[in-house]
Amino acid sequence: DTAVSQTPKYLVTQMGNDKSIKCEQNLGHDTMYWYKQDSKKFLKIMFSYNNKELIINETVPNRFSPKSPDKAHLNLHINSLELGDSAVYFCASSQAGQGKDEQFFGPGTRLTVL
Amino acid sequence: SQKIEQNSEALNIQEGKTATLTCNYTNYSPAYLQWYRQDPGRGPVFLLLIRENEKEKRKERLKVTFDTTLKQSLFHITASQPADSATYLCALEEGSGNTGKLIFGQGTTLQVKP
Numbered sequence: 001d002t003a004v005s006q007t008p009k010y011l012v013t014q015m016g017n018d019k020s021i022k023c024e025q026n027l028g029h030d031t032m033y034w035y036k037q038d039s040k041k042f043l044k045i046m047f048s049y050n051n052k053e054l055i056i057n058e059t060v061p062n063r064f065s066p067k068s069p070d071k072a073h074l075n076l077h078i079n080s081l082e083l084g085d086s087a088v089y090f091c092a093s094s095q096a097g098q099g100k101d102e103q104f105f106g107p108g109t110r111l112t113v114l
Numbered sequence: 115s116q117k118i119e120q121n122s123e124a125l126n127i128q129e130g131k132t133a134t135l136t137c138n139y140t141n142y143s144p145a146y147l148q149w150y151r152q153d154p155g156r157g158p159v160f161l162l163l164i165r166e167n168e169k170e171k172r173k174e175r176l177k178v179t180f181d182t183t184l185k186q187s188l189f190h191i192t193a194s195q196p197a198d199s200a201t202y203l204c205a206l207e208e209g210s211g212n213t214g215k216l217i218f219g220q221g222t223t224l225q226v227k228p
Contacts, residue, residue, distance in 0.1 A: 004157075043158065043203065043218040056215055090157050098214040099146045099207020100165075105157030 003027050004106040006091050012112045013081055020077045021109045023091030029104070031055070031097035032074040034066060035090040037108070043090070049074055050097045081113045116141040120204060120219040127194055128227055135189040135222045137204035142217070144206035147180055147187050152201045152221065161202075162189075194226045 004025045013019055025032060033056075034046040048056040052068045063079045074091060088108045094101040118139045127133050137147070145166050150158035164171045164180045164187070171178045177190040191198050201223045205216040 040220065041201070042220050045215050045217075048215065055213060092157070098210070099144065099148070099205075099216055100163070100214075102148065102160035102163060103158075103216065105159070108155075108157050 004091055004093055004104050006089075006106040006109050008109060009107065010110050010112075012114065014114055015081055015083060017081050018077070018079045019081060019111070020075055021089055021091075021111075023074045023076070023106055025072055025091075025093040025104070025106075027093055027104060028072075029093040029095050030071060031094050031101075032068065032071070033092040033094075033103065034074065034076050035092060035105075037088045037090060039087070047074075047076075048097055055097055078111075081111075083113050086111055086113045116208075116217075118142070118204065118206060118217055118219045120202075120222045122220060122222070124223040124225055126225045126227065129195060131194055133191040133194045133198070133224055133226070135202050135204075135224065137187040137189070137219055139185050139206060142185075142206055142208060143182075144208070145210070146207045147178075148205045148216065149176075149178055149187075149189050150203045150205060150218075152203060158203055191224075194224075196226045196228050199224055199226050 031050045033048045037043045047066045049068045065077045068074045091106040092103045094103045148163045149161045152158045162178045175192045179188045201221040203221040205218045
């Protein structure tokens, strides 16, 4: 059983398109996250949700809109894709939204914007 | 400004030796520090967490130290094996409570040669 799953694994699209990435966790955790890992391998938090409520929004352009239909799912919708959005996006979850909890990461979605 | 730094150069060691990776930070006062392993094309996997009042933490062949005076954490792998080859990320907590989040270093790639 995969703890944190994401779909799709790869996403190749043209500039200006809108795309979504889905994430699900079966760990019963209350908090979910989206991270972006750029070409230099820096992993940066974008959003966190606790029990479907937005907790952290890290000055991400409002073209990025997370949605949490329930606490096991956190999807990421991106409008008007730009070249600079190309990166690997990771979903993660933890029991509580604090730095004292280990985080469980999904396998990542490699987004390529042409 | 706040920074978390890991040696960006790859660390190459011989099988059986001890690998030591460094994580330095400035202008943070984290209560917790975590270490993750990331293999190519995969999400980070949690290894160890250490609290600010703990000097050292061990798990099998892994050992982490946390010196809040030096603002440094060291990550040791004893009796290293080729299977330990991966990128290792340190992450510290910024903020507290539900708004606490993990800030990641850029990672150090370890290559263990047989």
